[in-house]
Amino acid sequence: MHRRSVIIVLILTASIFILCKCSGGARHDATIITDNNGEVFAGYTACAGCHKDVYEQHLRSAHFSSSAFSSADNIKGSFDAGANSFVYTRHAAIEMQKRDSSFYQVAFEDGRETKARRFDITIGSGNKGQTYLYWMENRLFQLPISYFTPASQWSNSPGFPNRIVFNRPITSRCLECHATFAKVTSPQGKEPEEFDRMQTVLTISCEKCHGPGAEHIKFQQAHPTDTVGQEIIKPGLFSRQQQLDLCASCHGGRLRKTQPSFSYQSGAKLTDHFILDTANGNAADIDVHGNQYGLLSASECFKQSDMTCGSCHSPHGNEKNNLKEFSRKCMTCHSESHDNFCTLAGKVKADLTGNCIDCHMPKQPSRAIAVFLQGADAAAAIRMRTHYIKVYPEETAKAVVSLGNLMKEKK
Numbered sequence: 024m025h026r027r028s029v030i031i032v033l034i035l036t037a038s039i040f041i042l043c044k045c046s047g048g049a050r051h052d053a054t055i056i057t058d059n060n061g062e063v064f065a066g067y068t069a070c071a072g073c074h075k076d077v078y079e080q081h082l083r084s085a086h087f088s089s090s091a092f093s094s095a096d097n098i099k100g101s102f103d104a105g106a107n108s109f110v111y112t113r114h115a116a117i118e119m120q121k122r123d124s125s126f127y128q129v130a131f132e133d134g135r136e137t138k139a140r141r142f143d144i145t146i147g148s149g150n151k152g153q154t155y156l157y158w159m160e161n162r163l164f165q166l167p168i169s170y171f172t173p174a175s176q177w178s179n180s181p182g183f184p185n186r187i188v189f190n191r192p193i194t195s196r197c198l199e200c201h202a203t204f205a206k207v208t209s210p211q212g213k214e215p216e217e218f219d220r221m222q223t224v225l226t227i228s229c230e231k232c233h234g235p236g237a238e239h240i241k242f243q244q245a246h247p248t249d250t251v252g253q254e255i256i257k258p259g260l261f262s263r264q265q266q267l268d269l270c271a272s273c274h275g276g277r278l279r280k281t282q283p284s285f286s287y288q289s290g291a292k293l294t295d296h297f298i299l300d301t302a303n304g305n306a307a308d309i310d311v312h313g314n315q316y317g318l319l320s321a322s323e324c325f326k327q328s329d330m331t332c333g334s335c336h337s338p339h340g341n342e343k344n345n346l347k348e349f350s351r352k353c354m355t356c357h358s359e360s361h362d363n364f365c366t367l368a369g370k371v372k373a374d375l376t377g378n379c380i381d382c383h384m385p386k387q388p389s390r391a392i393a394v395f396l397q398g399a400d401a402a403a404a405i406r407m408r409t410h411y412i413k414v415y416p417e418e419t420a421k422a423v424v425s426l427g428n429l430m431k432e433k434k
């Protein structure tokens with residue numbers, strides 16, 4: 024995959040240039056972006072022509088929206104007067120302002136403007152919330168104000184003190200989970216890190232999971248009658264552990280890196296790059312935010328079958344809130360005919376098949392992601408699906424209230 028020639032480089036330069044123009048996602052011009060092994064990225068729009076269905080599904084996924092250059096299209100919070108400020112105290116506030124064609128967080132101390140920093144990068148689809156970053160030369164910093172979707176409000180950024188803070192640096196690790204690639208230019212271990220701004224690939228794109236695609240495209244274009252994909256990573260052929268490692272590289276909680284960021288590539292062994300966050304197998308110590316792998320692997324379903332994330336999730340689509348479809352996935356393993364169906368089923372008359380999820384994977388508050396809303400004394404937490412699948416008697420009690428109603432309706 025390392026062979027390159029001048030002509031190809033020229034063609035790629037031209038096509039990347041054209042793609043960047045129409046994708047609107049990238050602000051670099053004719054730059055060729057390569058990963059740390061020198062492999063060339065093509066950009067996700069380059070996949071659309073030959074993989075239309077997967078491409079269209081992917082555009083609807085949370086992965087696709089996990090990072091972007093900030094714009095009116097992706098910033099969820101309001102810039103309208105009355106809804107565009109966050110007040111810390113009588114003396115300190117931040118106002119979200121649109122100036123020319125950009126958006127800014129503007130600090131006011133005792134009514135006087137003291138600082139203004141631009142929204143450069145949006146992190147988060149906004150399903151739960153968003154955080155925003157700004158560039159200062161070749162460094163990235165987090166803006167003080169985030170957006171908290173459950174309350175539809177601007178909030179203090181997670182973990183920030185109750186005062187104006189503009190100097191929290193963003194590490195490559197943050198982008199490694201929320202973007203496809205960023206080139207770190209500062210020496211390993213030096214903080215705050217510096218980046219090559221022209222070599223940043225935002226969104227979790229096809230090439231995060233399938234590897235840089237320029238060589239693949241070159242091959243398929245040169246061999247239009249070939250029906251086998253070449254020069255591309257095929258997760259469909261991975262072992263169970265390789266598949267799990269790919270998802271766990273971002274959904275495995277607080278992994279501690281033992282190699283530079285962006286050196287793990289899909290298909291590699293995760294433990295060659297990170298020390299895993301297993302909380303010694305004690306699911307109660309694992310936060311529901313960000314560590315679906317740790318929680319799932321503590322579950323009997325996982326331990327006693329060859330389950331992967333793909334047993335329930337498509338890597339490309341957006342299946343959010345389709346609890347009936349997820350319940351159907353449970354029933355591929357749990358059924359009357361396998362004699363391992365829900366043991367509650369024999370005890371109640373109600374039909375349990377429509378929603379196994381609320382009883383066995385309830386939403387729980389995250390301890391890691393909690394934010395302070397304006398004027399609040401206690402932090403508001405997001406609620407997430409636990410992936411520790413088991414019997415939760417208290418959740419059943421809640422569900423039975425509604426099931427009880429269901430049973431009455433039946434009569």
Ligand code: HEC
Nearest residue numbers: 065069070073229233236240243244250251252255257259
């Ligand atoms: C010129 C057409 C073309 C372009 C552009 C293209 N591909 Fe492909 N790709 C193919 C063909 C043909 C195959 C083999 C048939 C198949 O598996 O769909 C293939 C196969 C694949 C496979 C293997 C599927 C499997 O598991 O067997 C993956 C993954 C893939 N492409 C990803 C990508 C990505 C990512 C991009 C964009 C960076 C891309 N392709 C761009 C033509 C293309």
Ligand code: HEC
Nearest residue numbers: 085086088089147148150200201269270273332336338343
């Ligand atoms: C590069 C890091 C990364 C990898 C690799 C990754 N994810 Fe994600 N995933 C994320 C991030 C970040 C989000 C949250 C995006 C957002 O909402 O902003 C997410 C969100 C999700 C969601 C929630 C979707 C929703 O609508 O709420 C599911 C499900 C998911 N990922 C499954 C997977 C599976 C399965 C794999 C392995 C095939 C995988 N992810 C690989 C980073 C990753």
Ligand code: HEC
Nearest residue numbers: 067070074077078081086227228229231232258259338339
């Ligand atoms: C979060 C990781 C992830 C992302 C992002 C991703 N894929 Fe995949 N892709 C996978 C996995 C995992 C499989 C194997 C699924 C399986 O075994 O059923 C796969 C399978 C495929 C296949 C072969 C099977 C099929 O469904 O046709 C193609 C082609 C493909 N991906 C192309 C793409 C393209 C094009 C994009 C971007 C538009 C993309 N993928 C984005 C993880 C990903």
Ligand code: HEC
Nearest residue numbers: 146147148149150151152153154196197200273276312313
């Ligand atoms: C180990 C990988 C990882 C790292 C590092 C990481 N995140 Fe995340 N983040 C995730 C995953 C996975 C999700 C979505 C699923 C979840 O919360 O469990 C997420 C969710 C989010 C969301 C909410 C998105 C939404 O709307 O649902 C925001 C905002 C966010 N992260 C910001 C950040 C910022 C800013 C950093 C760096 C300072 C960061 N994250 C570091 C993996 C990571």
Ligand code: HEC
Nearest residue numbers: 323324327328329330334352353356363379383412413414
């Ligand atoms: C790939 C197969 C598979 C899938 C999919 C699956 N399970 Fe399981 N599950 C198992 C196996 C195997 C066990 C352990 C033996 C048994 O109880 O049948 C188990 C155990 C359980 C248990 C008992 C847990 C305990 O601690 O004793 C519950 C509850 C459960 N599963 C619910 C679910 C729900 C709900 C879903 C869907 C969200 C699901 N399972 C999906 C295979 C699976």
Ligand code: HEC
Nearest residue numbers: 270274315316319331332334335343344345349380407408
């Ligand atoms: C047994 C089925 C099952 C398996 C296996 C599974 N999930 Fe899920 N996952 C679900 C269900 C059900 C939801 C809730 C969907 C909803 O509420 O819309 C979910 C939600 C999520 C979310 C969004 C969480 C939230 O509350 O917003 C993420 C992220 C996620 N899964 C990642 C993963 C990863 C990574 C793996 C593999 C380590 C995995 N899942 C394995 C069933 C499963």
Ligand code: HEC
Nearest residue numbers: 353357363364365366367375376378379382414419422423
């Ligand atoms: C109203 C809540 C509720 C719903 C809905 C529900 N369950 Fe259960 N489930 C329970 C409770 C409570 C138990 C323990 C019952 C007992 O044996 O006393 C249980 C037991 C189980 C067990 C056996 C656990 C063990 O210890 O071996 C499995 C497997 C299971 N459920 C799977 C499912 C599946 C699959 C679905 C969806 C088709 C489902 N459940 C729907 C509440 C529920």
